[in-house]
Amino acid sequence: xxxxxxxxxxxQVTLVELVDRVLNKGVVLTGDITLSVADVDLVxxxxxxxxxxxxxxxxxxxxxxxxxQL
Amino acid sequence: MIHLYGxxxxxxxxxxxxGVGGAPLERRRIEGFELVVSQSKKELxxxxxKAVLTHANVxxxxxxRSRAVLPARFGRAFTGEKxxxxxxxxxxxxxxxxxxxxxxxxxxxxxxxAREARRENSQPLSGRExxxxxxxxxxxxxxxxxxxxxxxxxxxxxxxxxxxxxxxxLQAAYLVPEENAVAFREYLRRLETAYPRLALICTGxxxxxxxxxxxxxxxxxxx
Amino acid sequence: MSARHEPLDKLLTTRxxxxxxxxxxxxxxxxxxxxxxxxxxxxxxxxxxxxxxxxELLRQLMERQAxxxxxxxxxxxxxxxxxxxxxxxxxxxxQELTAHFGLEDRDLNLNLGPLGDLL
Numbered sequence: 001x002x003x004x005x006x007x008x009x010x011x012q013v014t015l016v017e018l019v020d021r022v023l024n025k026g027v028v029l030t031g032d033i034t035l036s037v038a039d040v041d042l043v044x045x046x047x048x049x050x051x052x053x054x055x056x057x058x059x060x061x062x063x064x065x066x067x068x069q070l
Numbered sequence: 071m072i073h074l075y076g077x078x079x080x081x082x083x084x085x086x087x088x089g090v091g092g093a094p095l096e097r098r099r100i101e102g103f104e105l106v107v108s109q110s111k112k113e114l115x116x117x118x119x120k121a122v123l124t125h126a127n128v129x130x131x132x133x134x135r136s137r138a139v140l141p142a143r144f145g146r147a148f149t150g151e152k153x154x155x156x157x158x159x160x161x162x163x164x165x166x167x168x169x170x171x172x173x174x175x176x177x178x179x180x181x182x183x184a185r186e187a188r189r190e191n192s193q194p195l196s197g198r199e200x201x202x203x204x205x206x207x208x209x210x211x212x213x214x215x216x217x218x219x220x221x222x223x224x225x226x227x228x229x230x231x232x233x234x235x236x237x238x239x240l241q242a243a244y245l246v247p248e249e250n251a252v253a254f255r256e257y258l259r260r261l262e263t264a265y266p267r268l269a270l271i272c273t274g275x276x277x278x279x280x281x282x283x284x285x286x287x288x289x290x291x292x293x
Numbered sequence: 294m295s296a297r298h299e300p301l302d303k304l305l306t307t308r309x310x311x312x313x314x315x316x317x318x319x320x321x322x323x324x325x326x327x328x329x330x331x332x333x334x335x336x337x338x339x340x341x342x343x344x345x346x347x348x349e350l351l352r353q354l355m356e357r358q359a360x361x362x363x364x365x366x367x368x369x370x371x372x373x374x375x376x377x378x379x380x381x382x383x384x385x386x387x388q389e390l391t392a393h394f395g396l397e398d399r400d401l402n403l404n405l406g407p408l409g410d411l412l
Contacts, residue, residue: 014301015119017179017273022122022129025279026143027168029074029157178305197377198370204380205360258305272305 071147072154075106075128076277079138079169085131090124091116098151100158103165106132107154110147117144133277138173140165141277164284172281175227175245178254178274180261182218182239215240218261225250225257230280239268243280251275341394345387352383 073090081104084095089108098105106128125144132139148154158165195203215231218240223229226244246254258272359376362368368376391398 010304011301013271014273014304017181017271017276017303018126018301019122021141021177021179021276021279022126022144023117024143025282026141027076027161027165027282028143028146029148029154029161195377195381197374197379197381200377200381201359201363201373204356205363208357208360255305262306270306273303274305276303 071110071112071149072151073108073110073125073147074142074154075108075125076132076142076282077140077165077169078104078106078132078136079173081106081132081136083135085128085135087127087131088124089128090121095128098154100155101162103158103162103169105154105158129277129279133176138169139277140168140172140282141279143279143283168282168284171228172245172278175247175278175281176251176275177278177280178222178244178246178258178272179242179276179280180218180222180244180258181241181271181273182215183269183271211239218265222254222257225254228281245278245281246275338394338396341390342396345390345394345396349387352380352387356380 073093075089075095081097084097084106087095089095091108091110091112093108093110096107096109098107108128122144129139129141148157219229219231219242222242222244226246229242229244231240231242232238244254255274258274261270261272359368359380363373
């Protein structure tokens with residue numbers, strides 16, 4: 001493995017650890033949205049699923065916001 | 071939109087780094103808590119590598135300048151000051167205990183990838199033989215997992231452990247008081263030599279993300 | 294994607310030769326894939342990967358439950374035998390399906406964070 005590949009691999013490995021913490025852990029401050037989706041948040045499946053799980057959060061927020069206005 | 075990085079205690083000064091989207095960092099004082107935020111005109115939170123790294127960088131910088139930092143999860147911005155205040159008020163007790171829990175500590179992570187040898191079914195096993203073999207494997211994995219985990223818990227204020235099924239032998243996070251951090255880091259480094267056959271991913275010191283939220287149900291915690 | 298990254302400087306284990314564990318680390322998926330693939334075959338493969346990963350997880354969960362009961366000795370010999378046969382068949386089926394979609398074992402690793410401890 002070249003030095004660059006090794007560097008890249010180390011970077012990716014560390015990035016996974018970081019992303020897991022920033023997106024899955026950390027304190028959650030929210031109104032009254034249930035974040036059960038976040039619990040099942042499939043970070044490691046890839047960006048597509050990641051975005052959709054975050055999008056679902058946004059959707060839920062919009063839904064609950066819309067609901068609050070009714 | 072207001073993006074929250076975390077809560078801090080005794081923050082010396084705001085770090086001179088950009089927030090998400092290049093926005094400047096700001097402080098807020100709500101219900102006696104000190105928050106670090108930044109503002110954005112964007113409606114939707116963009117979950118990009120850049121944004122996530124920026125968030126992480128800010129929290130990292132805060133860790134170096136405060137007595138305690140309670141990192142916030144990335145991903146959901148607040149529509150305005152009121153929503154932020156309401157959220158803080160709702161969660162005040164949890165935030166207070168969180169800050170107490172993590173004060174003066176850093177986090178280390180350990181991930182041990184299992185070397186699952188692909189079982190070659192060279193000779194057909196009976197159902198019982200198969201189950202016995204799996205049981206032996208599982209027992210050995212548990213033993214090894216405990217062997218790795220236990221000494222680390224002794225250096226930690228608390229810890230959590232996931233894993234057991236799947237390809238990971240152990241996945242754990244440790245909340246380590248600063249005075250033990252150097253010893254802990256050295257111990258992790260030495261694990262490599264002690265277990266040459268295992269693929270270990272030791273990382274840290276991190277801001278205490280894993281111990282920030284009280285959580286729905288805490289995983290295994292040791293005192 | 295060729296830009297070099299700033300090292301994140303958090304990785305403590307730094308084997309001199311990563312090649313040795315590169316095989317294991319290979320399956321740690323990239324946190325942010327650099328290209329979103331819209332090729333239908335890739336999409337199907339991606340879906341298969343997701344589904345099979347979940348099935349594999351379930352299989353492991355069930356196996357784990359069975360092993361626990363074995364340990365507690367709440368199963369008869371016959372039950373153990375039948376379970377073993379079932380799990381073996383399941384495992385074989387999984388291997389067939391995985392191979393069919395051009396996936397490897399390592400592609401089915403899915404870290405579910407909090408859920409990982411529901412066993």
